Amino acid sequence: MTDRALIHRLCVIGVGLIGGSLARALRHAGAVDQVVGCGRNADTLQRAEALGVVDHYTTDPAHAVTGADMVVVCVPLGAMRGVFEQIRGHLAPDAVLTDGGSAKASVIEDARAAFGDLPAGFVPGHPIAGTEKSGVEASFSRLYNHRRVILTPVAESAEWAVDRTRRMWEAAGARVTSMSAEHHDDVLAATSHLPHALAFGLVDTLSRWEGEQEIFEYAAGGFRDFTRIASSDPVMWRDICLSNREALARALRRYTEDLQRLTELVERGDGAALEDIFQHAKARRDRFVALLEDKH
Ligand SMILES: NC(=O)C1=CN([C@@H]2O[C@H](COP(=O)(O)OP(=O)(O)OC[C@H]3O[C@@H](n4cnc5c(N)ncnc54)[C@H](O)[C@@H]3O)[C@@H](O)[C@H]2O)C=CC1
Numbered sequence: 001m002t003d004r005a006l007i008h009r010l011c012v013i014g015v016g017l018i019g020g021s022l023a024r025a026l027r028h029a030g031a032v033d034q035v036v037g038c039g040r041n042a043d044t045l046q047r048a049e050a051l052g053v054v055d056h057y058t059t060d061p062a063h064a065v066t067g068a069d070m071v072v073v074c075v076p077l078g079a080m081r082g083v084f085e086q087i088r089g090h091l092a093p094d095a096v097l098t099d100g101g102s103a104k105a106s107v108i109e110d111a112r113a114a115f116g117d118l119p120a121g122f123v124p125g126h127p128i129a130g131t132e133k134s135g136v137e138a139s140f141s142r143l144y145n146h147r148r149v150i151l152t153p154v155a156e157s158a159e160w161a162v163d164r165t166r167r168m169w170e171a172a173g174a175r176v177t178s179m180s181a182e183h184h185d186d187v188l189a190a191t192s193h194l195p196h197a198l199a200f201g202l203v204d205t206l207s208r209w210e211g212e213q214e215i216f217e218y219a220a221g222g223f224r225d226f227t228r229i230a231s232s233d234p235v236m237w238r239d240i241c242l243s244n245r246e247a248l249a250r251a252l253r254r255y256t257e258d259l260q261r262l263t264e265l266v267e268r269g270d271g272a273a274l275e276d277i278f279q280h281a282k283a284r285r286d287r288f289v290a291l292l293e294d295k296h
């Protein structure tokens with residue numbers, strides 16, 4: 001007799017980069033018996049089935065969650081509440097309900113608005129892994145390898161549910177930590193939401209400068225590195241910025257103040273102060289990259 005898989009029936013709502021990669025990783029690890037995909041578009045789901053990412057699919061979320069012991073919602077943040085409303089009353093009592101959304105307080109608020117009393121199986125989560133690409137075609141099984149996943153359990157989250165969610169992400173290759181949704185949103189505003197807003201903003205600004213054709217023609221690797229994430233999905237990032245408005249606005253203001261100071265140093269020609277900033281930043285980034293490489 002073989003061991004029981006960690007998950008019998010996995011339901012992924014939103015089979016794109018994040019949901020598709022999770023399904024692939026769990027299949028690869030032998031951690032799931034059956035994967036049901038759900039989305040709005042039957043053509044996309046059919047492609048997911050053809051790629052072997054899901055075994056079955058349906059466009060009806062209520063039907064999709066029926067009989068699932070693990071439900072992972074991987075839709076853009078603006079679609080979370082609608083999905084929760086559609087699955088309300090159809091989850092098995094012992095099912096885990098988790099998500100991959102990039103902001104967490106808004107997902108919890110959406111779940112409270114949709115469910116009233118939160119199910120004991122509800123465990124919000126966020127894989128700190130992704131790319132600038134979207135859709136099931138961009139998904140791959142190693143996406144979560146050695147990457148972090150943050151869980152932000154609420155008071156209602158049962159221990160068995162948190163434990164099963166943690167084991168699912170570990171089976172996908174990730175390292176799991178927990179924190180409050182508020183802390184998560186502050187940290188991610190600084191490390192992810194701010195850089196994405198800046199990259200989108202920089203490319204937009206330059207694209208409206210006179211002679212923009214020439215600017216882009218002569219852009220070097222540094223420009224490409226800095227702006228890769230401006231190729232990310234605009235609707236997804238609109239939703240993230242709106243869902244984490246307060247923390248992101250605080251981060252943008254702090255950054256604007258420092259940028260103002262940098263502008264003054266350049267105008268004054270204060271080479272010593274500029275070099276100080278650059279030395280400090282280089283040392284900090286080199287340390288960060290070395291740490292990342294250590295973990296691989
Ligand atoms: N792209 C990234 O690098 C990361 C994204 N996230 C989060 O993961 C979530 C999903 O992002 P991706 O997988 O990148 O997006 P994606 O665009 O690749 O996939 C989203 C899927 O959800 C489906 N969808 C949209 N609205 C829906 C609805 N109302 N009902 C059912 N399905 C619906 C879309 O058709 C698509 O298949 C987002 O909440 C995002 O914030 C988290 C970590 C990294």
Ligand SMILES: O=C(O)C(=O)Cc1ccc(O)cc1
Pocket residue numbers: 101102127128129130131132192229
């Ligand atoms: O493309 C990249 O490097 C990313 O930073 C991907 C990413 C996007 C959104 C998240 O919530 C987490 C990771």
